[in-house]
Amino acid sequence: MSSEDFVTPEWEHSALVLIDVQSDFVYGPTAIAGTAEKLTVMAQLAAGFRSAGRPVVHVVRLYEPGDDDVDLPRRAQVLAGQHIAAPGTDGSQIPAELLPRPVLLEPELLRQSHFQQVGANEHIVFKPRWSAFYRTGLDQHLRDRGVTTLVVAGCNLPNCPRATLFDASERDYRAVLVHDATSQVTDERLQDLALIGITVTDSATVQLRLSERKVG
Numbered sequence: 717m718s719s720e721d722f723v724t725p726e727w728e729h730s731a732l733v734l735i736d737v738q739s740d741f742v743y744g745p746t747a748i749a750g751t752a753e754k755l756t757v758m759a760q761l762a763a764g765f766r767s768a769g770r771p772v773v774h775v776v777r778l779y780e781p782g783d784d785d786v787d788l789p790r791r792a793q794v795l796a797g798q799h800i801a802a803p804g805t806d807g808s809q810i811p812a813e814l815l816p817r818p819v820l821l822e823p824e825l826l827r828q829s830h831f832q833q834v835g836a837n838e839h840i841v842f843k844p845r846w847s848a849f850y851r852t853g854l855d856q857h858l859r860d861r862g863v864t865t866l867v868v869a870g871c872n873l874p875n876c877p878r879a880t881l882f883d884a885s886e887r888d889y890r891a892v893l894v895h896d897a898t899s900q901v902t903d904e905r906l907q908d909l910a911l912i913g914i915t916v917t918d919s920a921t922v923q924l925r926l927s928e929r930k931v932g
Contacts (some may be wrong), residue, residue: 774840867886
C-alpha cells in the first residue's frame, strides 16, 4: 500500500465545509481581501454538493461585543465593544447565494453548540476559535453521516481553513482544499498543506468528481 491509499478523496463519502463566509468578512469593515471575488465559485460548489446529496456545513463566527471568549488577535477589539460578526447583526449573516433558502442565523442556538438546519442535508455551526473542530460537534456530525472526506473552502486560508484542515488530518479524514473557492491562497500555503497529505484542487474538478459518483 502507498500513502495515496489513505489520502485520496472518497467523493461518495465527502462533505463540504464552508468556513467564515459572513457579510462582515466579505463586504464589511473587516472584509478579508479576495473573499468577495470567490463568492460565485463558493455558491456553485455548495450547489454541487446539494445536487449530489452530500452534506454541507457552514461554519461561522459570532463575536459577542465585550466577551473574552475570542481568539487572541481579536480579543482586544471585541472586549472594547467592536462589532465583528456580532450576533443578530447583518454583518454576521451568511450571504444568501450560499444558502438553499433565505436564512437568518439563530445566535442563541448556535452559541450553545447546536447545529442550525437549513436544508435536507445542510447545517450551520458556530466555532469559537480557528478550527471548525474546536469545541464543536462537527466531528460527530460528520461521522454520523459516514463522511470520510472533508472538502474545505471559504474565507482566509492561513487562519481558519488551514487550522480546520490540520485538525481534519489529525482525525484521519481525507482532506481537500478547493483553492479557487478560498481566499488568501498562495503557492507557499498550498505547498504547506500538500506536505501533510491535503489534496489541493479546483472547483471544476470537484464538481466533476461529484457528478461521476452521482451518475455511478
